[in-house]
Amino acid sequence: GSLAMTYDAELYALVHDGAPGDVEFYLRVTEPGQRVLELGAGWGRISDALRKEGREVVALESDAGMRALAGSRHPEVDVRAGDMSRFALEERFDRVLIPFTGLYCLESEAAVAACFAAARAHLVDGGALIFDAYAADAFHEESLPEDYPDDQLEEVAKVAHDGRALTVFEKSSWDREAQRMDATYVYVDDASGDVVHEGTIAHRYLLAAQVERLLEEAGLKLEASFGGFDGRPFGQGGSMIVIATR
Structure with a gap:
């Protein structure tokens, strides 16, 4: 499961409003008409931006306060209750996204493994899991x-x-x-x-080698990793941005 977060949703959104370039990045790695599942969608910032540009988006969020804020700020986003480490939807997606270090909110490697397995199960063949987090190795x-x-x-x-x-x-x-x-x-x-x-x-942060191993164990192929949203190589920036395919 996920680690507990004790944070008022409105106050959270005032301070944690994304990383520079993240919306533009997720627009680049998705296409109009594609079905996109966002895990740990928070108050719907990324999902709404993708929806406005023609993606068919489902936003999964475990925190009730965040879902309520998403519903009030972005009422046209399809926001659903669910834990990113254990979810089962009767749908398949072209992209599964975990923006803004959401992956580190999972409490253990077992929870990350379950998340990756569930993401793979919800991807169409050739679909991609894409996520960003801060690089923790250094x-x-x-x-x-x-x-x-x-x-x-x-x-x-x-x-x-x-x-x-x-x-x-x-x-x-x-x-x-x-x-x-x-x-x-x-x-x-x-x-x-x-x-x-x-x-x-x-x-609970992850090291790059742990991410690679968990992706492989889930049957996902690591296609690319970057150190920033501008495409710089991993290790040359403060981020770990990963694209892995089914």
């Missing part, structure tokens, strides 16, 4: 625990919500052995100084 090998102190807050954004100006701070907790990175976002009311929300995103 910091996993080179970082030290003291690089991620649990009590160090870093300002990451200023947002407005319900008539209030908020400053958002981030702190991270890292467990190297478990390949676990938890990021907590603290929303502070600028006027009162009160903390109005704390939202945590838990990631």
